[in-house]
Amino acid sequence: MKHSRVWIAIGLLLLAGGLLYFNHQVLHIRPAEVKEWIVAFGWAAPAVYMLVYTVRPLILFPASLLSLAGGLAFGPLWGTVYTVIGATMGAVVAFGAARLLGERFVKNSDSGKWHAVQLQMERRGFIYIVILRFIPILPFDLVSYAAGVAKVRPYAFIMGTLIGIIPGTFAYNYLGSSLASGQLSTIVIAAALLLLVILLSLLLKKKVKLK
Template sequence: MNYKRVIKWLLLAVAIALAIWLSRSVFDVEAEGLRSWILSFGLWAPIVYIIVYAIRPLIFFPASILSIAGGLAFGAWMGTLYTIIGATLGAMLSFVVAKTIGKSIVTKDWTGNAAKFQAQMERNGFLYVLLFRLIPVINFDLISYMAAIAKVRFPSFALATLIGIIPGTFAYNFLGSSFVSGNPKVIAAAVVVFIILTAVPIVIRNRWSRQNGSIPDGPE
């Protein structure tokens, strides 16, 4: 018997059960209030949501909570669209702020491993940002700050962010929309999709590391 596989299935079952319990005991109360607040703006609700998401990095509000709120208010598909727009704008704002402030903070030249990492980021900015966005092991906003200070070109950063956040964004919005339905089957499906879309990038990263050497996590 493959005990690791059994453990994985048990963990999946626990995650599904926990999600169903949360949807009935916690989100059943809070989801309606949160969704009502967003939708209270009527036709302006999507614009308000996008603006809030865009300035989110400046107020240090968790991106995951807002993403789930998008699914609660607008459903999986439109919530994903609005979240991608807001998250990309927020990342661009963080990049510009870090670029501006970084010039006065980082006054010395990079040295050692940090210099090598900076050179790689600057030379292959699109690939690195895309990988970091797809692999959920680094803080979302930290990637923006790190890319700006490492002198990644703005167009490469913006495009890589736009593409890289699509899988995770859909996972969070689908999860949020499933809580509104209250249907255990829908919630279970959403949890499975969420786990797959967040776990696959990690598996890819591990295989890449074994075959090509580790992907640098940041300057040391």
């Protein structure tokens, strides 16, 4: 049984690595290209964009690239709205998949950082999800999978994700929309805003302990 879990884990890692390589090295997709593909759907473009964001965790497509494309396609306001909805639905998909399948792979991990994160999620629920979404302690999708395995209530997970991702999402979408405008002043302001969000999250990260 243990050997089978090891081989399954190796297979999943190889699959993840292959998807990442395909996304970054083979497709060479840029935000502008994603934007052109999205807007080609016309009135259905927002729904298609949110659907793509929903399945994104399963194909390991870069979230930052998709957020920039959302800003390019829909502007800072609606780009943020659609991205927050899509990213939250994608997080729910990862959360549900981990709740159904993930426990068999991590149930024996009772020490170290994983156990600390799991305990904090179970004890603090909503507020800890908000913190993990805003501060880059762990990758976005890993937080969803970890919460699915931990005993986090779905409502707390959804609301924590929804609230926690708003600042970073707006920053990325504003940057994307500024690139579409082509105005140097707007681009500088958007880049400064994104940098501010990143610096603030890094400063807060030093004050947040996993244990």
